Amino acid sequence: MAKREWILLIIIAGFLLAGLGLFVMLQPKAAENPGLVIYAYDSFVSEWGPAGRVIPKFEERQGIKVSVISVGDAGQVLSRVILEKENPRADIIVGIDNNLLSRALEEDILEVYKSKNIGLIPEELLFDSSFHVTPFDYGYFAFVYDSQVLNRIPESLEDLTAVEYRDKIILEDPRTSSPGLGFLLWTVAVFGDDYLDYWQQLKPNLLTITDGWDSAYGMFTGGEAPIVLSYTTSPAYHVEYEESRRYRALIFKRG
Known part of the structure; x- marks a missing residue:
């Protein structure tokens, strides 16, 4: 053919x-x-x-x-x-x-x-x-959080490794997902050769790593975890179609 x-x-x-x-x-x-x-x-x-x-x-x-x-x-x-x-x-x-x-x-x-x-x-x-x-x-990658669940808002990538966020973060697999790969490159850009050390620190706080964004965001809005890797435009969707400001983007100084 x-x-x-x-x-x-x-x-x-x-x-x-x-x-x-x-x-x-x-x-x-x-x-x-x-x-x-x-x-x-x-x-x-x-x-x-x-x-x-x-x-x-x-x-x-x-x-x-x-x-x-x-x-x-x-x-x-x-x-x-x-x-x-x-x-x-x-x-x-x-x-x-x-x-x-x-x-x-x-x-x-x-x-x-x-x-x-x-x-x-x-x-x-x-x-x-x-x-x-x-x-x-x-658009821009960003972590999105549930303002009705999260008590303290992380202000940096380092904050995401704090024990209070244990099992509260959903990521996407960098081998199959565009935002997942983007986040991997984000950590390389910020931490350089130490990026794997950062991932080791972050690991206990990951509820799961999904194959793609669709399943990750569905779990997030379903209440399984209050933080998800997504896009800065995700909260805008909820404002436009649900008239809700419940979900908000985290904007860190280093990315």
Whole structure:
């Protein structure tokens, strides 16, 4: 089977950056193989994600059927694409961040795609001059806490290692999750060669480490732990759709 083209719609991310997609830009396939298959991260297709609103509008506008398949978190999306490298099943990837970009390029699974709307994207976000990826959103990683449960608010990464937060923190796996990998790089940026020592100190306070953000945040809002690694935009969601300021982001001086 001939290699089908991959277009990576990428979340802009740095050591402390991440985000959720808002739209997709893609090209119709040949008539003999109608329809588009998209691999996406879980929250993209969740009830609060954009897929349910964006995809039907695209289908109506372009007259083409789109199938969106939830694969997991960013790392899982990339791993599946690599496994299917010799027999690709999807046309578009949504949700891989730039911490995973080098691996994607090394595996040679992407085709060049330069959108006619590329000029609408701020120049500082265009980090791939070869246009294997198209930025569509960005944001910041942050710990989010439940203000109705937590008595003392941590003010630094070091504070998170205090005994009072025993079993009160939920993280995501850096091997499979975009925010999980982002947090790992965050600790490397802050602690340098001592980052593993920090993780050893933090370990007793971790209730669990999930495969992806979706399950982690679900456990958090379900009351299983009062602190979760998420995004600065997470509290805004609760304000907008639930009219609640219960969940708040922690902003540390070092990230």
